[in-house]
Amino acid sequence: MRRRPPFNVMIVRPIIAALAAFALASAACAAPPASRPVPSPQPEPRAPDPAPRPIPVPPSANPLPPVPQPEPRPVTPDSTPDAAPPATAAERAARRVVRMAEVPASRVPVARSSSRNDTLRARALNKSVRVCSGGDVTLGTNLDPAWARMAAERLQSRFGLDDRPATLLAPLRSMVRPSDIVLLNVESAIGSGRTGSKCGPRSTNCYAFRSPPAAAPALRALTPAIVVGNIANNHARDAGDAGVDSTIAALERAGVLVTGGDTLATRVITPAGDTIGMLGFYTSTETPDARDTAAVYRHVARAAQRYPVVVVTMHLGSEGISAQRTLDRQEIFLGSIDRGNPVAFADAAVRGGAALVVGHGPHVLRGIEWREGGALIAYSLGNLLTYGPFTMRDPLNRGAVLCTTIDTTGRVRRASVTSTVQRAAGVLARDPEARAIILLDSLSRLDFPVTGVRGEPDGTLRPRPRR
Numbered sequence: 001m002r003r004r005p006p007f008n009v010m011i012v013r014p015i016i017a018a019l020a021a022f023a024l025a026s027a028a029c030a031a032p033p034a035s036r037p038v039p040s041p042q043p044e045p046r047a048p049d050p051a052p053r054p055i056p057v058p059p060s061a062n063p064l065p066p067v068p069q070p071e072p073r074p075v076t077p078d079s080t081p082d083a084a085p086p087a088t089a090a091e092r093a094a095r096r097v098v099r100m101a102e103v104p105a106s107r108v109p110v111a112r113s114s115s116r117n118d119t120l121r122a123r124a125l126n127k128s129v130r131v132c133s134g135g136d137v138t139l140g141t142n143l144d145p146a147w148a149r150m151a152a153e154r155l156q157s158r159f160g161l162d163d164r165p166a167t168l169l170a171p172l173r174s175m176v177r178p179s180d181i182v183l184l185n186v187e188s189a190i191g192s193g194r195t196g197s198k199c200g201p202r203s204t205n206c207y208a209f210r211s212p213p214a215a216a217p218a219l220r221a222l223t224p225a226i227v228v229g230n231i232a233n234n235h236a237r238d239a240g241d242a243g244v245d246s247t248i249a250a251l252e253r254a255g256v257l258v259t260g261g262d263t264l265a266t267r268v269i270t271p272a273g274d275t276i277g278m279l280g281f282y283t284s285t286e287t288p289d290a291r292d293t294a295a296v297y298r299h300v301a302r303a304a305q306r307y308p309v310v311v312v313t314m315h316l317g318s319e320g321i322s323a324q325r326t327l328d329r330q331e332i333f334l335g336s337i338d339r340g341n342p343v344a345f346a347d348a349a350v351r352g353g354a355a356l357v358v359g360h361g362p363h364v365l366r367g368i369e370w371r372e373g374g375a376l377i378a379y380s381l382g383n384l385l386t387y388g389p390f391t392m393r394d395p396l397n398r399g400a401v402l403c404t405t406i407d408t409t410g411r412v413r414r415a416s417v418t419s420t421v422q423r424a425a426g427v428l429a430r431d432p433e434a435r436a437i438i439l440l441d442s443l444s445r446l447d448f449p450v451t452g453v454r455g456e457p458d459g460t461l462r463p464r465p466r467r
Contacts, residue, residue: 124308124408124409124410125270125272125274125308125309125406125407125408125409125410126272126273126274126408127270127271127272127274127408128405128406128407128408128413129180129181129270129272129274129276129309129405129406130178130179130180130181130403130404130405130406131179131180131181131182131183131311131356131403131404131406132175132176132179132181132182132183132225132401132402132403132404133182133183133184133313133356133358133378133381133401133402133403133404134172134176134182134183134184134185134381134384134385134399134400134401134402135185135360135380135381135382135383135384135399135400136185136187136233136360136361136363136382136383136384136385136386137184137185137186137187137219137384137385137386138187138188138209138211138235138385138386138387138388138390139165139168139169139188139211139212139215139218139219139385139387139426140163140165140168140209140211140212140215140387140388140426141188141208141209141210141211141388141389142192142210142211142212143195143197143208143209143210143238143239144208144389147388147389148163151163151387151425151426154424155424155426155427158424159423159424159427161427163387163426164214164218165211165212165214165215165218165219166214166217166218166221168218168385168387168426168428169218169219169221169222169385171428171429171430172222172384172385172401172428173222173223175401175418175420175430176222176223176225176401176403177223177225178225179223179225179403180225180226180270180271181225181226181227181228181268181270181276182222182223182225182226182227182228183228183230183278183311183313183358184219184227184228184229184230184384185229185230185233185313185315185360185384186219186229186230186231186233186236186247186251187209187233187235187236187386188209188210188211188215188235188236188238188388189209189210189211189235189236189237189238189239189243189244189246189247190210190211190212190213190215190216190246190247190250190251191210191213191239191243191246191247191250192210192212192213195210195239195240195242195243196239196240197238198237198238198240205334207235207388207389208235208238208239209235209238209388210238210239210243213250215250216250216251216253216254216256217254219251219254219256220254220255220256226257226268226269226270227255227256227257228256228257228258228259228266228268228278229251229256229257229258229259230259230260230280230313230315231244231247231248231251231258231259231260231261231280231287232259232260232261232280232281232282232287232288232290232313232315233260233282233287233315233360233361234282234284234315234361236260237286244261248261257278259278259279259280259313260279260280260281260282260287260288260313261280261287262288263279263288263295263299265277265278265279265299265302265303265306265307265310266278266279267307274308274309275307275308276307276308276309276310276311277303277304277306277307277309277310277311278310278311278312278313279299279300279303279310279311279312279313280312280313280314280315281296281312281313281314281315281316281345282314282315282316282361283315283316283338283339283340290314290315290316290340290345291316291338291340291341291345293341293344293345293347293348294348296345296348296349296352297348297349297351297352298352299352300312300348300349300352300353300354301351301352301353303352303353304352304353304354308410309355309406309410310352310353310354310355311354311355311356311357311358312349312354312356312357312358313357313358313359313360314342314345314346314349314357314358314359314360314361315359315360315361316331316339316340316342316345316359316361317331317339317340317342317359317361317362317366317379317380318331318332318333318339318362319333319339319361319362319363319364320362320363320364320396321364321395321396323362323363323364324362324364324365324366324395324439324443325366325443325446325447326342326343326366326367326379326380326443326447326448327343327447328341328343328344329341329343339361342359342366342379346359346369346377346379350371350375350377354375355374355375355376355406355410355411355412356375356376356377356404356406356412357375357376357377357378358378358381358402359377359378359379359380359381360380360381360382361380362380362382363382363383363390363396364380364382364383364395364396364398365380365381365382365395365398365399365400365436365439365440365443366378366379366380366443366447367379367440367443367444367445367446367447367448367452367453368402368440368444368452368453368461369444369448369451369452369453370412370415370451370452370453370461370462370463370464371451372451372463372466373411374409374410374411374412374413375411375412376404376412376415378402381399381400381401381402382395382396382398382399382400382436383396383397383398383399383422384399384400384401384420384428385399385422385426385428386422386425386426387425387426388425388426389425390425392422392424392425395435395439397421397422397423398419398420398421398431398435398436398439399419399420399421399422399436400417400418400419400420400436400437400440401417401418401420402415402416402417403415403416403417403418415453415460415461416458416459416460416461417436417437417440417455417459417461418430418436418459419431419433419434419435419436419437419459420436421433421435434457434459437455437456437457437459438455440453440455440461441453441454441455444464445464449464450464450466451463451464452464
């Protein structure tokens with residue numbers, strides 16, 4: 001138990017403290033007035049200031065800066081030892097940011113495009129991914145009942161086949177296995193019922209396709225892998241805006257991922273848990289426009305910031321037998337339709353970060369580039385399965401299934417091609433002559449002497465040896 005202090009101590013101590021405080025107050029009142037108040041007594045007199053202090057000015061007349069800064073000192077040889085210490089790294093970085101912000105936007109340097117500039121940087125994947133791609137796929141049309149009846153009779157009489165989408169797709173199953181992702185261009189609307197047609201009664205170069213609703217589940221049943229359908233093309237809107245909505249709804253309801261509907265990349269989750277972004281482009285303002293290469297670069301670069309691997313598909317270029325060559329210039333179809341510059345598009349996509357670019361639209365095969373940094377560009381895989389009023393004479397009946405392996409660094413390491421042929425509209429088979437690999441080897445060497453692929457007889461694609 002704590003001991004209490006004596007009674008006399010408890011009384012005397014407060015009295016002594018009060019007397020001491022009274023004495024100090026009396027001394028302060030008797031002291032002579034000073035030029036400025038002294039907050040507390042000092043043991044020693046203070047040294048005088050070297051210069052008179054300025055008279056305070058009200059803040060409204062002369063506001064003081066929030067942080068006082070030292071007065072600038074002239075730098076001379078004699079004052080060098082006393083100069084301010086050098087700026088820290090953080091201060092130098094802040095000054096650079098300020099200087100950059102003061103530069104007009106028109107003077108900010110931008111990267112110059114180059115047809116052979118591959119800026120694909122290494123990415124990290126948990127596991128390599130195998131992507132198999134094909135060209136145009138049309139699974140019939142109910143917008144032309146007369147043609148549909150005639151074509152169904154021909155399939156039955158000549159080949160013993162029915163015209164159900166699942167039957168038409170059956171030969172393709174073995175060509176896309178094994179794979180993790182299958183990417184196809186859905187070259188039609190999907191739906192049923194009455195609708196208007198984009199073609200006028202006297203049109204001579206207009207074709208409208210709308211596949212039956214069974215096309216969507218048939219595409220999903222093609223393979224156990226993930227199936228992605230591109231709708232950025234010139235036939236997905238053949239049944240109007242309502243037809244686009246029905247097409248997207250049918251594909252999504254069946255479990256097919258859709259790309260090409262807008263400028264946002266479609267997220268694809270691989271079996272290993274990696275995410276890949278896919279973007280589709282076509283030469284139209286109704287879709288992500290492949291002719292605006294600056295926008296293409298922005299969209300792909302935005303996707304590359306989010307996903308470790310970006311795959312781009314493009315529907316552009318002129319059409320027909322005379323459109324097999326790939327030129328670095330604007331291509332015109334039917335005398336006036338701007339179908340874009342495929343090489344400029346591919347450059348923009350690769351500079352943005354695309355690892356794989358898959359092309360279609362010309363209805364014929366075109367060359368393939370394999371850039372030194374690992375990006376692969378297939379300019380057109382031709383007609384894959386086109387059950388509609390198409391011309392099927394050679395080489396329009398030749399196509400290819402391109403299968404690529406993207407390794408854990410995000411680069412294409414292996415690629416191969418399966419040659420296909422359509423014996424009639426919608427009758428797909430492997431090409432025993434393997435004409436696709438022969439055409440691809442020749443066209444790649446002609447149009448891209450440095451970066452064009454070399455096709456082996458077994459369908460393997462290899463980079464052409466550098467000279």
